[in-house]
Amino acid sequence: MSELTTNVYAMSTSAQETADNVTSWxxxxxxxxxxxxxxxxxxxxxxxxxxxxxxxxxxxxxxxxxxINSRLKKPKLPGRIGKKKVETEEIPPxxxxxxxxxxxxxxxxxxxxxxxxxxxxxxxxxxxxxxxxxxxxxxxxxxxxxxxxxxxxxxxxxAQSLVKDFLSGIFMLLEDQYGVGDTVDLGEGIIGDVEDISLRLTTLRDIDGTVWYVRNGEILRVGNLSDEFSIARLQIPVGLSNDSEKAWEVILASVNEGVQDERIRDGVIEEPVMNGITDFQPDYLSYRISVKTLPGRQWETQRILQGKVLNDMRKEKITTPYPYGIGAYRPQDYEI
Structure with missing residues (x-):
């Protein structure tokens, strides 16, 4: 019994020392x-x-x-006493x-x-x-x-070019030079619709479907072709053998009628403007007409109006300079 007691005492003493060491640590x-x-x-x-x-x-x-949810509100004008509130005018399409x-x-x-x-x-x-x-x-x-x-x-x-790209991207966004969906000209023949904008790259797709990735730091100038409004410009060449006044009237009437076409009517903002004869060559005159359109609608308007003007000129016997200038073809009823 004494040996067992001694072992128990030794174990308790060892456990106490271990606990004291852990506590101290x-x-x-x-x-x-x-x-x-x-x-x-x-x-x-x-x-x-x-x-x-x-x-x-x-x-x-x-x-x-x-x-994003904010809207520009027009200031309310105070009405006169006893007058009914004026109804808001309908905004054109x-x-x-x-x-x-x-x-x-x-x-x-x-x-x-x-x-x-x-x-x-x-x-x-x-x-x-x-x-x-x-x-x-x-x-x-x-x-x-x-x-x-x-x-x-x-x-x-x-990485100076990378820093330059980021700084150019920041200023481009702050100044709102162009946005996604705009048609822009970045120079060197790169013209297309902007598909994506980041701080480093501007991605656009040209008329042939090619996707261009342009570093913002390499963009020295930007031509935005669809900011707020666009201009459809027509240059109509007319042979010198025609009556210039008659040609003027036929072209202007044709354009005024053409803008009523349902395909482009909702994209035309103002009435066409005849700028007059802008070029005088040895074998033809060039008439310029400008049509103000919605952003990006100028090319569609231009294509349709040019076809309309050509058909109306043929009906009124208004001839173009070629091929008459070289004598390759001439209608039977055409007289010089």
């Missing part, structure tokens, strides 16, 4: 710092960053949605179409700017979180920040 400041305080600091930092990121994203989305095009373009620009803002906010918030976590585990962030500055400078020199 747990109560040490270093242990408390690395197992409790620092993990809590890191967890709190991550939670703060996640909540801040969520709040910023939500705020940007709400602000963007509010701007072409004005409604113009407003819709501008509104769609505004919405696309707001969505793009909102995406850029959320990306920038995410980078700033989580960069702060990483630095705060490193500082919590006693890592000096000063050299890291300095190294990041040097690396950033080196990357900036090596």
């Amino acid at each position: 747990w109560q040490e400041p270093v242990t408390q710092e690395w197992l409790i305080r620092k993990p809590l600091e890191i967890l709190v930092t991550i939670i703060i960053a996640a909540v801040a990121h969520w709040l910023v994203r939500r705020g940007i989305d709400k602000l963007a949605q509010r701007n 072409h004005v409604q179409a113009m407003n819709k095009a501008q509104d769609d373009r505004r919405k696309a620009r707001i969505k793009t700017l909102a995406a850029v803002g959320k990306s920038a906010a995410a980078i700033l918030i989580w960069a702060w979180a990483v630095l705060a976590v490193l500082q919590s585990i006693n890592i000096n962030v000063g050299p890291i920040i300095a190294s990041a500055g040097v690396v950033g400078l080196a990357i900036g020199f090596g």
Whole structure:
């Protein structure tokens, strides 16, 4: 019994020493710092960053949605006492179409700017979180920040074109130079409809279906062919053997009748304007007519009106300069 008692006493003494050692280790400041305080600091930092990121994203989305849903309201004019409220005038279809095009373009620009803002906010918030976590585990962030500055400078020199693309994209969006759906001329024969816009690239598709990816930093000038309104310009050549006054009247009447065609009527904003004779060559005169249309409707209007004018000129025996100038063909009833 004495040996058993001795063993039990020894075991209890050993357990007590182990418990005392564990308690002493747990109560040490270093242990408390690395197992409790620092993990809590890191967890709190991550939670703060996640909540801040969520709040910023939500705020940007709400602000963007509010701007998207906003409408320009006309100021209400005070009416006279005893007078009935004047009913709102009906907006013409072409004005409604113009407003819709501008509104769609505004919405696309707001969505793009909102995406850029959320990306920038995410980078700033989580960069702060990483630095705060490193500082919590006693890592000096000063050299890291300095190294990041040097690396950033080196990357900036090596990626100047990329930085140029992003800056050009930001200014392009802020200045609203063009938007998705617009027809633009970017120079060097690149003309087409804009399909997508990002901070680095502008994607457009030309008339042959080719998709062009153009870096924003390489765009030196932009010709927007469908901003607010467009002009369908017709150049009608007429042979010198015709009566210029009669040709003028026939062409103008034909264009005025042609704009009533149901295929283009809803796209014409104003009445056609005869600009007159704009070119005087040895074998023909050139008459110019301008028709103001909705954005992007100028080519359709031009094609239909040119066919209409040609048919009416044939009916009125108004001849074109070719092939009469070279004598290749001449109607039987045509007289010089």
